[in-house]
Amino acid sequence: MKDKTCSFPLTRRGFNAGALASLTTLAASAQSINSGDEIPWYRRTFRWGQTNLNEKDPVRYDVGWWRRHWRRTHVQGLVINAGGIVSFYPSKFPLHYRAKFLADRDFYGEITRAAHDDGIAVLARMDSNRTTEDFYKQHPDWFAVDVDGNPYRAAERYITCVDSPYYEQYLQDVYREIIAWEKPEGFTDNSWSGLDRNSICYCKYSRESFRKATGKDLPRRKDWNDQTYREWVEWGYARRVEIWDLNNRTTKDAGGPDCLWLGMIGGDFVSQGRRLRDLKTLLERTEVVMLDDQSRSVSLGFQENAEMGKRLHGLLGWEKIIPESMATYQRSPVFRKAAASPEESRQWMYSGFAGGIQPWWHHVGAYQWDRRQFEIPISVYDWYAKNERYLVNRTPVAAVGVVYSQRNADFYGRDEAEERVAQPYYGVIQALIKARIPYLPVHADQVDENAKALSTLVLPNLATMTDEQIASVRRYAENGGNLVASGEIALYDKWGERRENSPLADLFGIRFQGQQYGSLGEAESWTGGDHSYLRLHPDVGQDVYGPLSGAEPAVSGDRHPILSGLEKTDIVAFGGLLQEVEPTEGSEVLLTLIPDFPAYPPETSWMRTERTQIPGLVLRDDGGSRRAYFAADLDRRFARDYLPDHGRLIANTIRWTAHNDVLLKVRGPGLIDCHLYRQQDRMILHLVNLSGAGAWRSPLQETIPVGPVQVSIQLPAGGSARAVELLVADQVQSVALNGRWASFELESLGSHEVAVLA
Numbered sequence: 161m162k163d164k165t166c167s168f169p170l171t172r173r174g175f176n177a178g179a180l181a182s183l184t185t186l187a188a189s190a191q192s193i194n195s196g197d198e199i200p201w202y203r204r205t206f207r208w209g210q211t212n213l214n215e216k217d218p219v220r221y222d223v224g225w226w227r228r229h230w231r232r233t234h235v236q237g238l239v240i241n242a243g244g245i246v247s248f249y250p251s252k253f254p255l256h257y258r259a260k261f262l263a264d265r266d267f268y269g270e271i272t273r274a275a276h277d278d279g280i281a282v283l284a285r286m287d288s289n290r291t292t293e294d295f296y297k298q299h300p301d302w303f304a305v306d307v308d309g310n311p312y313r314a315a316e317r318y319i320t321c322v323d324s325p326y327y328e329q330y331l332q333d334v335y336r337e338i339i340a341w342e343k344p345e346g347f348t349d350n351s352w353s354g355l356d357r358n359s360i361c362y363c364k365y366s367r368e369s370f371r372k373a374t375g376k377d378l379p380r381r382k383d384w385n386d387q388t389y390r391e392w393v394e395w396g397y398a399r400r401v402e403i404w405d406l407n408n409r410t411t412k413d414a415g416g417p418d419c420l421w422l423g424m425i426g427g428d429f430v431s432q433g434r435r436l437r438d439l440k441t442l443l444e445r446t447e448v449v450m451l452d453d454q455s456r457s458v459s460l461g462f463q464e465n466a467e468m469g470k471r472l473h474g475l476l477g478w479e480k481i482i483p484e485s486m487a488t489y490q491r492s493p494v495f496r497k498a499a500a501s502p503e504e505s506r507q508w509m510y511s512g513f514a515g516g517i518q519p520w521w522h523h524v525g526a527y528q529w530d531r532r533q534f535e536i537p538i539s540v541y542d543w544y545a546k547n548e549r550y551l552v553n554r555t556p557v558a559a560v561g562v563v564y565s566q567r568n569a570d571f572y573g574r575d576e577a578e579e580r581v582a583q584p585y586y587g588v589i590q591a592l593i594k595a596r597i598p599y600l601p602v603h604a605d606q607v608d609e610n611a612k613a614l615s616t617l618v619l620p621n622l623a624t625m626t627d628e629q630i631a632s633v634r635r636y637a638e639n640g641g642n643l644v645a646s647g648e649i650a651l652y653d654k655w656g657e658r659r660e661n662s663p664l665a666d667l668f669g670i671r672f673q674g675q676q677y678g679s680l681g682e683a684e685s686w687t688g689g690d691h692s693y694l695r696l697h698p699d700v701g702q703d704v705y706g707p708l709s710g711a712e713p714a715v716s717g718d719r720h721p722i723l724s725g726l727e728k729t730d731i732v733a734f735g736g737l738l739q740e741v742e743p744t745e746g747s748e749v750l751l752t753l754i755p756d757f758p759a760y761p762p763e764t765s766w767m768r769t770e771r772t773q774i775p776g777l778v779l780r781d782d783g784g785s786r787r788a789y790f791a792a793d794l795d796r797r798f799a800r801d802y803l804p805d806h807g808r809l810i811a812n813t814i815r816w817t818a819h820n821d822v823l824l825k826v827r828g829p830g831l832i833d834c835h836l837y838r839q840q841d842r843m844i845l846h847l848v849n850l851s852g853a854g855a856w857r858s859p860l861q862e863t864i865p866v867g868p869v870q871v872s873i874q875l876p877a878g879g880s881a882r883a884v885e886l887l888v889a890d891q892v893q894s895v896a897l898n899g900r901w902a903s904f905e906l907e908s909l910g911s912h913e914v915a916v917l918a
């Protein structure tokens with residue numbers, strides 16, 4: 161057994177020996193944030209790396225080469241494979257499967273000692289989800305089984321049950337063994353939460369535990385209308401929280417109070433719901449989030465990473481860190497051994513930094529024939545290390561909050577959470593990004609604590625709302641907050657049962673009529689879908705030319721500001737789902753439905769009903785406090801179809817509701833994702849240039865610079881600014897002050913820029 165004293169000193173000396181000179185300053189500034197004598201490793205380990213070892217690596221790993229790579233990427237933390245699915249040290253447990261090429265070598269220990277000698281923190285990597293067949297044969301009762309008693313399997317491995325002694329005892333012994341063997345700073349686990357909610361385990365431990373908790377037998381099948389299944393989902397969430405706490409108790413017991421068990425999570429609240437991980441409860445009890453979300457999805461784009469960072473920090477706190485595994489290999493389609501396009505990989509990193517995410521390079525396997533992947537992080541980590549003090553410990557600034565809830569995705573979204581919940585949410589986010597309006601994701605349980613800072617809250621199809629959430633939105637409105645909502649707002653209770661009426665309808669000046677038009681599905685295509693429209697009011701062309709005219713409509717000067725940019729049309733495409741509501745007295749209707757009519761053959765493509773009174777958008781202006789309700793699902797449509805009119809209508813509506821007070825003005829060409837922060841007396845603005853990503857399909861292969869870009873930032877009351885430091889262009893410029901607005905111009909914007917206004 162090795163020396164148990166940790167060679168990674170948890171002292172103010174901290175950073176690795178070869179660190180940049182500027183990092184000394186950083187260490188000093190980070191020090192001042194903490195009141196104690198020592199800053200724990202998890203508050204000062206910002207730059208991460210991971211070589212996800214494979215079974216062949218014990219005979220191929222060149223430790224000298226890797227130590228040089230750690231130095232040249234300035235990493236402060238490493239993830240090193242230890243045990244679980246494959247062990248990389250000679251474990252005393254005979255069933256702990258050893259890497260095929262390990263023999264009796266202490267591979268995990270050797271790399272960990274090398275890292276510690278270089279002053280680098282280590283997280284031991286586990287994957288506790290499955291084992292080989294011989295383990296299953298020894299302890300068949302530790303494994304998850306279906307309703308017929310057959311074990312759940314993934315390829316040739318067997319899935320362990322989270323309720324069994326495998327989690328309660330065996331894994332705890334493995335943590336203790338690893339800590340005694342070569343103590344890491346903590347643990348991370350790629351696959352710690354067992355089966356997802358589509359697979360119920362009927363083993364004796366699960367049966368007993370569910371009965372103890374609820375007095376009931378396990379549900380026979382997945383059925384969202386069955387109260388027992390709903391309770392099983394909640395019980396499953398609670399079990400994952402128990403495991404989180406149990407693992408932390410063991411690692412802290414054996415390794416000291418800072419020996420943290422951190423699991424690993426994904427950032428998307430819909431998929432984490434499927435895996436029974438309650439992000440809010442888990443993030444409230446952890447010091448670090450190890451985020452496994454390695455690249456963009458095609459529909460959400462790079463901007464997803466900044467959104468995710470802000471949304472997760474909202475639950476975790478902004479003083480803590482969220483390193484994110486960032487692939488340097490080709491991700492979609494997956495080629496583990498081929499280098500990613502450097503532009504694609506780096507742009508994902510820059511977008512993450514804009515949301516407060518920390519870098520964590522990731523290679524699969526220690527030996528690579530495509531050596532280009534090693535080069536990808538180098539310039540990024542150089543820049544990050546130099547400017548780190550501006551990229552951590554800051555708070556976001558926005559006037560607009562977009563409210564979401566994992567519960568809404570679970571109990572209302574059910575098996576259609578993508579369409580019902582995620583798309584409306586991301587549609588609003590995308591519209592705000594296009595309009596360059598800074599936003600803050602707000603959990604539906606945290607409206608009260610965010611209310612003061614935000615002038616406007618957007619509730620995109622927040623259908624399932626608890627009584628407490630409804631009360632907090634009413635409080636927000638009563639205190640003068642402005643609101644935008646859409647879809648089936650508050651029409652469902654916490655289990656996803658429909659309420660008779662929406663308890664928030666009166667705020668928006670509407671009454672739900674119970675009927676819907678259209679569908680969730682595709683907009684009109686040649687094979688189906690709805691071919692419907694929305695009419696803008698007042699209906700200008702009608703007044704001037706008469707109902708049958710095809711002539712160019714007139715342009716009216718007196719339309720509502722929400723319709724600006726649409727002067728030359730009386731209609732916009734729709735194709736979506738619309739909730740029928742009746743406006744109450746004092747409400748204004750700006751859009752009405754033109755029902756579905758044939759798109760094909762063209763001879764039949766004429767409006768059967770040109771006008772209805774069915775509202776698509778209802779406004780209220782109660783002497784300063786403004787409300788807007790979208791009966792038409794333009795948010796979902798914008799996420800699905802990306803039609804510019806839909807994005808414009810959403811952004812215009814939010815601007816109007818917010819009295820045009822959105823704290824930032826950015827002018828110039830391109831798709832630019834803007835994120836604003838405050839750090840002590842500084843304002844920090846991230847501008848992420850997504851113009852190339854918008855123009856090309858994935859992977860991004862070239863950055864297209866845009867500019868000049870004019871920026872104006874609203875300073876806090878009493879604030880002032882003389883100069884702006886551009887951290888990417890590496891220059892200082894003067895700023896022009898006009899009242900509370902500080903303005904400057906970027907000549908050109910490459911991949912990204914970070915402007916620090918002091």
Ligand SMILES: [Zn+2]
Pocket residue numbers: 303304305321322323324361362363364365366367
């Ligand atoms: Zn079980």
